[in-house]
Amino acid sequence: MQADLDKLRRSVSWFACVGAIAALVHYVVAVGLERCLNIQPAWANIVGFVCAFPVSYIGHRTLSFPGLNQAHQHTLPKFLSVAVFGFLANQTLVLLSLRYTTLPFWLVLAIVMVVVAISTYLLSRYWAFSHT
Secondary structure: OHHHHHHHHHHHHHHHHHHHHHHHHHHHHHHHHHHHOOOOHHHHHHHHHHHHHHHHHHHHHHHHOOOOOOOHHHHHHHHHHHHHHHHHHHHHHHHHHHHHOOOOHHHHHHHHHHHHHHHHHHHHHHHHOOOO
C-alpha cells in the first residue's frame, strides 16, 4: 500500500515537472510568436503545441510513467491522442476567452494551460501509459 502511494507521488511529481517544462516551451513559443512576430494567437498556439509535444512525450514516458514495457508504436499514438484532445480543449478555451473577455492572450493561455493539465494527467496515467 505504501509502495503504491510512493509510486503515485513520484508519478504526479514527475508529471508536474515534465508538464511544467513542456508548458514553458509551449508558452514561450506561442507568446513569443504572437508578441514578436505578430502571428495570430490561434496559429502561435498551434506552433507552441507542436514544439512542446516531443518534450512532453519523452519526459512523461521516461520519468512520469517509467517501467513501461510497451513499444512506442503502442504508447505514442495513445499519448498523441491525449495531447491532441488537450490541445483542442486548450485552443477552444483560448479562442472563446479571447472573443468574450478583454483578457490578454498571455494571461488567457496561462490560465487555460493549468486547467487542461489536470485532464491530461488523468488520461495519460489511466489510458496512454497504462500497463494493460
